[in-house]
Amino acid sequence: MNTMLELDRISVSYPVARARQPVVQGLSLGLEAGQIACLLGASGCGKTTVLRAIAGFEPLDAGEIRVAGRLISSPRLRVEPEHRRVGMMFQDYALFPHLSIEQNVAFGLRRTAASRRGQQVDRMLELVGLRALAGRYPHELSGGQQQRVALARALAPEPDLLLLDEPFSNLDVDAREKLAYELRDILKSAGRTALVVTHNQAEAFAIADRIGIMQCQCLAQWDTPYGLHHHPANPEIADFIRRESLLARRATACLRGGPDTAH
Structure with a gap:
């Protein structure tokens, strides 16, 4: 590789x-x-x-x-x-509220020929499962759908990273x-x-x-992930992995109404 x-x-x-x-x-x-x-x-x-x-x-x-x-x-x-060929998806997604989903994804392709731009937008929306929502606007989507739009927009210019x-x-x-x-x-x-x-x-x-x-x-x-779980480099990492795993199990139990809900 x-x-x-x-x-x-x-x-x-x-x-x-x-x-x-x-x-x-x-x-x-x-x-x-x-x-x-x-x-x-x-x-x-x-x-x-x-x-x-x-x-x-x-x-x-x-x-x-x-x-x-x-x-x-x-x-x-x-x-x-x-000029780095590096794409970035920001924490708040940074979608343009006045642009449709299709237009948001096309935004990073402004210097691309119109015929190829449309094909690439369709391909990205198909990849993230939102092609049927191309004409909607960000406020009409769920948080998870907005995340997918932001991802499609970041992927559209085909960055190296x-x-x-x-x-x-x-x-x-x-x-x-x-x-x-x-x-x-x-x-x-x-x-x-x-x-x-x-x-x-x-x-x-x-x-x-x-x-x-x-x-x-x-x-x-x-x-x-296997190496971190089984061969942590120091005691602090071992404690961090164990603590976070315990918190995740307790959160899951709380959501399901399991026995850890009282703790």
């Missing part, structure tokens, strides 16, 4: 007063073409900053970012976001894991490479081929 995304010891900081506050430090990872990966960790650990750096919204203090073998970021080089920032955060808790499996199926059907940010372990394990656990602005472990 070919490496689609390579982060080589990247560091990012933000200005605070007259100093710089480190947010990501010395992070390295590699993602193969066609794989789906998740960055998992608590709020403030730097995972969204990693996405923003890959997308071109944040400069690097150190290290390099390559997509499909092409250098797109370093302290000396910063390719503009629109797709970035998704907390894609399930606006959805009901009982719908998130189901939609995570559906999102995985759509991405796999499209043959796309994707990096997802989440703080929810159940979502990460439902969607990802590889998971990165972030702790204290660093990547503590980059592994398969």
